[in-house]
Amino acid sequence: LVGVMFMVVIGTFAWASLKIVHKIPLTDALVMVVVTCVTVYSDLAVAVVVGVIISALAYAWNAASRINARIGTSKEGWKVYRLSGPLFFGSTTGFTDLFDPQSDPEDVVVDFIDSRVVDHSGLEAIDALASKYEAAGKRLHLRHLSPDCTRLLAKAGNLVEVSVLEDPDYEIAVDYGHTFEEAEPEKTA
Template sequence: HIAGGLPTFALPQIPWTLETLHIIAPYAILMAMVGLLETLLTLNLTDEITETRGYPDRESVALGAANMVSGLFGGMGGCAMIGQTVINLSSGGRGRFSGVFAGVMILLFILFLSPLIERIPLAALVGVMFVVSQQTFAWASLRVINKVPLNDVLVIMAVTVITVFTDLATAVLCGIVIAALNFAWQQARELYADEHMEADGSKLYRVHGTLFFASTTPFLNRFDPANDPAQVTLDCRHLSFVDYSAIAALMTLRERYTKAGKHLRVLHLSERCRKLLKRARVQHD
């Protein structure tokens, strides 16, 4: 039964205490994450289909404000829906009027036309959901499985499976973590160093890549403090320091050369790297 009336303003009849906040906060945060993620995904999909540019910040603020006002009138939280948006766009809806019309029609169904909606067979609604699923699924991703790296295929499969068995927020979070770990692994493997002896008998290391938590071990393994000459130069012209792990790796390298009775000189640091080293009080000359 979907018949209803116009909403009225009413504050929730609950104790306004920290204990109440402790109970509802986990569910509120989860719902907010799911709503925000689906809204941003819908906005991104709409931009691709219509070849336009949306405004994620404005969309997020509007969604939050609308849900807060809706809650004050006893309404349920909502967000942009991928299925409804795809069906709307595939039917020719491109302007703002299409969204306004959909909202007005839902309001009319609740206030006046609920007897007509209740006459629709449940089997027909199941068919509608199948059509929505078929229209929403990115079938083009199946055609590029054998053309993209295996790591990307695993991310796509993992997010799809996790979405089915859990929820969208958990799936997206897991997908971000997997993609981040994959990116860190790839960046760590791309770090390499050129080395050669100078005319004065010193040794020059010219390191290329990004130095961060995942690449510190390959970075340290490029050097040989025990067998290097007394003067060693590290050229960082093509090396970028990202986090504190990079600074710690440089400090460890310097300590290894100091214990071996040798001097390590660091050259051509970028301005950002100099600021990181200065903040950590590391001498690089």
């Protein structure tokens, strides 16, 4: 029976994966090695759980580094931080580091058009940021929150006290059958 099990293992192991181990991301290679080792020393069910946990932690680490902001100025003279990337427990430190309440103008807008507040830690990060701006005598405004983010803020109640700007109404562009002519291609010498 042991011999049959060894033959099954040898036959089902993806030996070709050893050839590409240096070409795949390090975290994937680590998961592959750890799952194989845990399977040998324990059992497959435990190995799958360990692999899922390692993959989830690696994903959270990578997602945490994706939050960033493009900084600009609105027509009112307000400083606008246009965020991109998720705001969750793993990215709150990076989120906080993006802002400078001391040197920012009176009104600051955090635009979430390319971002989302994912969890309670994100709400706490917004609340802490609002407190810093309030202590500096400045106002923090939020814009383009998704409906689920707005519901999170509503559930937070008194936790988050910032001004949520109303999103602008966007009109639908209507094409009444007009066609655009292509410009003649530039001639190169």
